[in-house]
Amino acid sequence: MPDPIFEDARLAPLYDPFDPDRSDLDAYVEIARTSGARRVLDLGCGTGTLAVRLADEGCDVVGIDPAGASIDVARGKSGADAVRWVVGTAEDAPTGWADLAVMTANVAQVFLTDDHWSATLKDLRRALVPGGLLAFETRRPETRAWESWAQRYAPTTLDVPGVGEVTQAYSLTDVALPLVSFRLTHTFHATGEVITSDSTLRFRDRTEVEADLLGVGLDVEDVRDAPDRPGREHVFLARSRPWSVRPADADDAGHLWRALAHAAGWRSGDVPVAGLRDDDALARYVDGWTPDQGGVVAVDDDGTVLGAAWLRLMPAVRPGYGFVAEDVPELSMGVEPPARGGGVGSALLAVLLERARRDGRRAVSLSVERDNSTARRLYERAGFVRIGGAGGADTLLREL
Structure with a gap:
């Protein structure tokens, strides 16, 4: 309306x-x-x-x-x-x-x-x-433009052709970020009629x-x-590009297994999914995952899945490789080989992190091998920083 x-x-x-x-x-x-x-x-x-x-x-x-x-x-x-x-x-x-x-x-x-x-x-x-x-x-929300609107939009009277003199006045009515509401009041001098119009704007960073x-x-x-x-x-x-990123649902478990196979086999080739299921330390990244933990899938315009990224909350008694805390989900991601180098990974990561922020997560962690330079660069560009490590892998954290 x-x-x-x-x-x-x-x-x-x-x-x-x-x-x-x-x-x-x-x-x-x-x-x-x-x-x-x-x-x-x-x-x-x-x-x-x-x-x-x-x-x-x-x-x-x-x-x-x-x-x-x-x-x-x-x-x-x-x-x-x-x-x-x-x-x-x-x-x-x-x-x-x-x-x-x-x-x-x-x-x-x-x-x-x-x-x-x-x-x-x-x-x-x-x-x-x-x-x-x-x-x-x-x-830009950080400039808090609404704080100067009252001064900028001081009451103004104009002689409008065919209407006569009209006074427009502005007033700020509510600030409940990210929403800001205001009112414009128009007074028609010829008739004395007063008409108000209320508006609300959403400020996104x-x-x-x-x-x-x-x-x-x-x-x-x-x-x-x-x-x-x-x-x-x-x-x-x-x-416009010929693929997009959608939320993952319960029916996407197969795509998550395939993405995990790509991630686990980054050095020597995909790990068979059957092998992943038998490896408890890896299987826990998909087993027990639910959509409310967070996940996204990249698909082309024909519906072909290009990759997936998801978050997994794990208990301290059964942690993942990049475990930080029980309330900090760990990220996993994998991209189909033909789709690599085309921005799919960056998009999956950006969309998933923003969804995690909106879900109220305070941070996201992950584990990455030290010699996986391609993945490290991707995560570092997204704001992840090293907070620890063990063996040949580092734990990275991205605060939200």
């Missing part, structure tokens, strides 16, 4: 007069130019300012927004006939059509739940051609966003500063 500021037919026409400086959109016009995009999907297009600009650049543009009142304003703009306007959501985006998809301003932050955000990203990936680009911005993109099959290509808000926003550029 769109906020009234976008959906109310009395408020939607006020959006542009009260926010006339859209220099923030210059960066997206430049992204379209430099990427060579000819077909652009503008999700959350609002009153259509960017969509019309991109059409003027010669792009074929689809503008989608759930707020019909905002789309009505967009359709009334000069050049709007060159844009295909859709009242809807990302689900309504054409499949495999866009070279570039964009979400500007606060669009990426209106998806408040993990499920809604993930579904939107999946729909955007579906809408992209293979190798297509997604560009969007999101405010860079690590969280990158993991969410990797999980749905979007490879993070670049993370930039927003030119109009340096140091306060991230602009993400992510490219």
Whole structure:
């Protein structure tokens, strides 16, 4: 359900007069130019300012927004006939059509739940051609932008053509991170009518966003500063790739055994699964695993499994090789040989660590042989540090 500021037919026409400086959109016009995009999907297009600009650049543009009142304003703009306007959501985006998809301003932050955000990203990936680009911005939570909004958005009165004088006032209504809520109040002087619009934004940090993109099959290509808000926003550029990372469930036990065989046989070749099952020290990494402990599986667009990573909680009386504490799960991971070197391992690791953080885990541990330089580099890039070792292996820990 769109906020009234976008959906109310009395408020939607006020959006542009009260926010006339859209220099923030210059960066997206430049992204379209430099990427060579000819077909652009503008999700959350609002009153259509960017969509019309991109059409003027010669792009074929689809503008989608759930707020019909905002789309009505967009359709009334000069050049709007060159844009295909859709009242809807990302689900309504054409499949495999866009070279570039964009979400500007606060669009990426209106998806408040993990499920809604993930579904939107999946729909955007579906809408992209293979190798297509997604560009969007999101405010950096560490800058605590909401603390300066009251000063920045002081009450303002404008004489709006066809409406008369209108005063817009802002107030912060709630901060319950990662959610921040605020209210816009519009007073119409000619009639005395007062209309309020309540909004809530979700603040996600860079690590969280990158993991969410990797999980749905979007490879993070670049993370930039927003030119109009340096140091306060991230602009993400992510490219569609032909595989994604999904949560592991109970039916994935076979894939975990296969991944364990790859991991155990990294030096001389896969260890037969039957042999793993007979080796209690290795078998415990899969035996007793349940989905609530955490796990992810990489699959290509045809459903072929490319690898898996999972967490295993073990008791002190029966620990794993990388045991640290009973409340610190130990990580295992294996990637199919043909998929190695293509970023599958990095994606599995990033998505699993982010899921562990959201599940409230304080840390994740693992054991890696000292001469397994490829795996060590992967884990160290992900923030794991050595905390001990025995024999020819080291125990690494990643605090969350």
